[in-house]
């Protein structure tokens with residue numbers, strides 16, 4: 001037993017595994033080799049190489065090169081932990097699972113199943129995400145399940161569904177990027193966030209593609225730009241109105257496309273009558289001539305692609321801001337053909353698949369809807385239950401935290417997320433998790449959230465766990481593992497099956513492998529929007545990866561270009577939607593004169609639980625910082641390297657200053673990868689987009705003050 005517990009994850013010298021990077025949505029295929037030891041070597045050494053594949057073409061970034069380090073880290077949790085006298089203490093699976101099941105049963109008896117909440121994540125495989133949704137609805141019977149992708153993809157996903165009738169991150173293939181004559185990159189920093197995709201942009205540049213970047217900062221991505229629109233954070237919807245207006249005035253709209261393939265243009269045209277370019281320039285803080293020039297380049301170009309990511313989307317108007325960029329795509333007819341399209345640059349490794357198979361509050365597998373009677377009947381048939389027994393829709397991730405805070409949700413089970421750091425308004429969330437009756441967390445590490453738990457379950461990492469993940473293109477990929485689970489760690493899906501069995505639901509969770517779960521997922525998704533029926537593990541092994549929708553095992557999947565002839569709405573047409581220009585959600589005032597935005601740096605991933613445990617990655621960026629313009633710094637008597645306190649209407653945190661001329665004046669940028677006193681989410685707003693419940697992470701009014709030694 002003791003030997004087993006001490007068994008750290010390892011690979012025998014000279015052996016190799018072919019796997020996929022656990023981090024971002026590109027899902028680069030990689031080969032990890034444990035090198036033969038050389039005499040005198042004290043630590044094992046590894047070599048990482050990219051494996052050629054259609055997305056990264058064999059490239060790997062610094063995170064992928066070092067991802068194995070966290071897996072091999074001595075900080076892995078290797079046995080279950082339970083809280084005894086306020087302290088997490090090593091325990092047995094029997095004890096840990098009994099505590100969880102006893103709590104679920106007791107909470108259900110006292111308050112009903114809806115007093116239990118489940119919280120998932122976009123790093124989980126399709127199989128686990130599917131099973132988590134099924135566990136909520138069938139294992140527990142609770143309506144409350146949601147996942148961290150709410151903070152990530154919800155604005156773009158809901159916009160795609162409304163405009164096109166379907167949400168698949170990219171409507172085109174990555175190989176279309178160099179074919180586009182014009183690219184608009186709005187609120188996306190591909191250079192740091194999907195680095196292995198950069199050659200698609202540089203290749204485009206070499207082909208003469210005109211690149212427009214919309215970002216308040218000069219990022220690595222913005223350095224490629226022919227035009228950089230360095231707008232005021234939170235004004236993307238207005239900027240898109242300006243671009244639309246200028247395209248209309250220039251006569252660059254595609255009238256034939258609008259007539260044949262869209263609905264609602266008359267309303268958009270009417271709305272554009274009220275749009276004034278000087279007003280847009282004022283609101284966005286940009287030069288009108290530059291907006292017009294950008295519109296001309298995109299409008300006149302024969303082909304073009306617009307990308308958006310979290311800069312545009314993590315706003316309280318993120319859904320409509322994306323829809324306004326989609327208006328621009330439709331008005332110029334740049335979709336459904338090579339070199340054209342729209343892309344929401346998906347974030348997490350399985351950010352795409354994770355939003356398709358039922359871990360969202362309002363969703364059933366295959367992108368079916370939980371409030372749609374036909375969808376409920378179909379899923380009830382697959383699961384062998386009565387349609388009425390499937391709970392109705394719940395609430396979004398942050399709203400679940402509010403329900404925990406209020407005491408409506410009394411027991412919370414978290415799998416694959418670190419919500420105490422990644423939710424907005426972190427102080428409220430911390431208070432909620434401190435006071436909740438019962439918290440269970442399944443993780444590889446003692447994350448900030450796991451530390452607060454009553455029970456922590458150790459899970460397997462990417463090198464140890466089989467499953468499928470769907471990359472940012474909508475390509476389903478199989479990741480097979482060859483390394484045994486370390487210590488007593490178990491697969492996420494196996495934990496769910498065991499819990500269900502102890503709750504008397506084993507008949508619905510009788511799975512012995514990820515592949516068996518995938519076989520059920522195929523049927524569950526059949527006929528749905530995200531149809532995986534034609535995909536099997538064997539096919540994935542043979543073909544390397546398969547685009548969805550893929551309804552048939554015999555036919556070849558689609559070309560990867562969506563909407564060549566029709567959109568996914570029943571009449572085959574896409575829908576225009578007029579979007580008002582508005583002020584940012586939080587307007588600076590005397591007390592909070594600056595605008596705080598946030599995002600990522602190259603070497604860390606999300607809340608940093610994994611990357612801060614990789615020695616090489618941690619060494620590249622040790623602490624959090626704020627990027628601030630030299631003039632703004634001077635006005636606040638701050639120098640490069642000073643410690644400062646940043647305060648908003650919601651809370652405060654402290655970081656070091658990095659003075660940089662690459663950021664807009666009066667704007668602050670802080671990465672999201674550090675917790676505790678350095679956590680930017682202590683100051684982000686709890687306000688949500690009413691359409692998709694995305695928090696307005698990216699814009700808060702803030703103040704800054706130096707914490708000089710004399711002032712401390």
Ligand SMILES: Nc1nc2c(c(=O)[nH]1)N[C@H]1C(S)=C(S)[C@@H](COP(=O)(O)OP(=O)(O)OC[C@H]3O[C@@H](n4cnc5c(=O)[nH]c(N)nc54)[C@H](O)[C@@H]3O)O[C@H]1N2
Nearest residue numbers: 187188189193233234309310311347348599600602605606
């Ligand atoms: N290195 C690294 N890579 C990652 C991740 C990571 O944590 N680290 N996370 C992955 C995940 S889950 C995601 S979701 C993606 C995120 O990928 P991105 O969305 O590209 O990342 P962010 O840095 O959050 O934001 C992108 C840019 O938006 C800009 N921005 C801020 N406010 C605004 C605004 O109001 N308007 C506009 N137009 N731009 C604005 C920021 O300056 C930033 O450069 O990355 C994925 N890849």
Ligand SMILES: Nc1nc2c(c(=O)[nH]1)N[C@H]1C(S)=C(S)[C@@H](COP(=O)(O)OP(=O)(O)OC[C@H]3O[C@@H](n4cnc5c(=O)[nH]c(N)nc54)[C@H](O)[C@@H]3O)O[C@H]1N2
Nearest residue numbers: 123148151152415416417418422442443447606607609672
């Ligand atoms: N201020 C601000 N806040 C943000 C954002 C922002 O841009 N600004 N971005 C938002 C976005 S886009 C996202 S995606 C969220 C992400 O927020 P989180 O969900 O908190 O992200 P992670 O840090 O990836 O947390 C994942 C946790 O799950 C664990 N884990 C990894 N893989 C597995 C697995 O296979 N199984 C299990 N059981 N556990 C696993 C990791 O160790 C880690 O503890 O943050 C959001 N929060």
Ligand code: SF4
Nearest residue numbers: 021024027028061064
């Ligand atoms: S982080 Fe993204 S780009 Fe880097 S290796 Fe991993 S999957 Fe590829």
Ligand SMILES: [Mo]
Nearest residue numbers: 151152347348
């Ligand atoms: Mo994300």
